[in-house]
Amino acid sequence: MYNFRVGFGYDVHQLAPDLILKLGGVVVPHTKGCVAHSDGDVLIHAICDALLGAAGKRDIGFHFPDTDQKYKGIDSKLLLAEVKQLLAADSFEIGNIDVTVCLQKPKIAAFIPEMSESIASVLQIETSCVSIKATTTEKLGFVGEEKGIAVYAVALIYKNKV
Ligand SMILES: [Zn+2]
Numbered sequence: 146m147y148n149f150r151v152g153f154g155y156d157v158h159q160l161a162p163d164l165i166l167k168l169g170g171v172v173v174p175h176t177k178g179c180v181a182h183s184d185g186d187v188l189i190h191a192i193c194d195a196l197l198g199a200a201g202k203r204d205i206g207f208h209f210p211d212t213d214q215k216y217k218g219i220d221s222k223l224l225l226a227e228v229k230q231l232l233a234a235d236s237f238e239i240g241n242i243d244v245t246v247c248l249q250k251p252k253i254a255a256f257i258p259e260m261s262e263s264i265a266s267v268l269q270i271e272t273s274c275v276s277i278k279a280t281t282t283e284k285l286g287f288v289g290e291e292k293g294i295a296v297y298a299v300a301l302i303y304k305n306k307v
Contacts, residue, residue, distance in 0.1 A: 146306040150237070152199025154298040156190040160291060168246065168253060168294075169260025169277060170222045170267070175251045179294060182211035186221035187296050188277070192242055192264065193221075193228045195300035200232050225267050232302060240301035241274040247288045247295040249281050 160166075164178025169188045179185030193205045202208075208231070209216050209224050216224075232239065242264070246253065253260075261275040268275075282288040288295055 147303045148306045149240070149301060149303045150199040150201075152195040152197065152300045152302070154191040154194030154196075154198060154300070155296070156187045156194065156205075157287075157293055157295045158185050158187045158190075159293045166251075167221070168256070170220075170263035171256050171259045173251060173253055173256055177291070183209075183216055183219045183224070184221050187294050188244060188246055188260065188298075189221040189225050189264070191296035191298040192244065192300065193225055195242065195298040196228050196232060196239065196302065199300050199302045200235060200237055202231055202235075222263070222267050225264070229268055236304045237302045238304060239268050239270050239274070240303055241270075241276070242268075242298060242300045243276045244278065244296060244298045246277065246279045247282055247297070248279065249284065249289050249291045253279050 158179035160177040161180045162177050166173045166175040166178040167184050167186045257277045260277050261272050265272040265275045287293045
């Protein structure tokens, strides 16, 4: 008998010129990047929150506060690896993850397979279990005005009921 749990994550970062844009552990060439205490990988942050939410373990800011110098500029893949450990400590395994990235520019379709692979390798799951989709907001709102990127993620986790 499996105990299935679902979690939801949402994250937004502001975009600013001359910063590196990193999404799903992949550097995407662009004129702007995410303003952040960490490396600003908004895609990974939303996934972390979905996984933590599924496990009932608060959120990314609770575990990795942006007031802590230890996390300044940190590679978000390291945070994701720690989240996996937190779940594993409770015997949770990761089923699948589905993500929607909302951004006006740049087009990220060509980078999606690499992003899925990078996330799947950190979480040690199959690449097909990490779905990433992208959409614009038809030039509406802060995303459409290229002021920021928003990411929505859901994750399914499970464990064998004892
Ligand atoms: Zn974030």
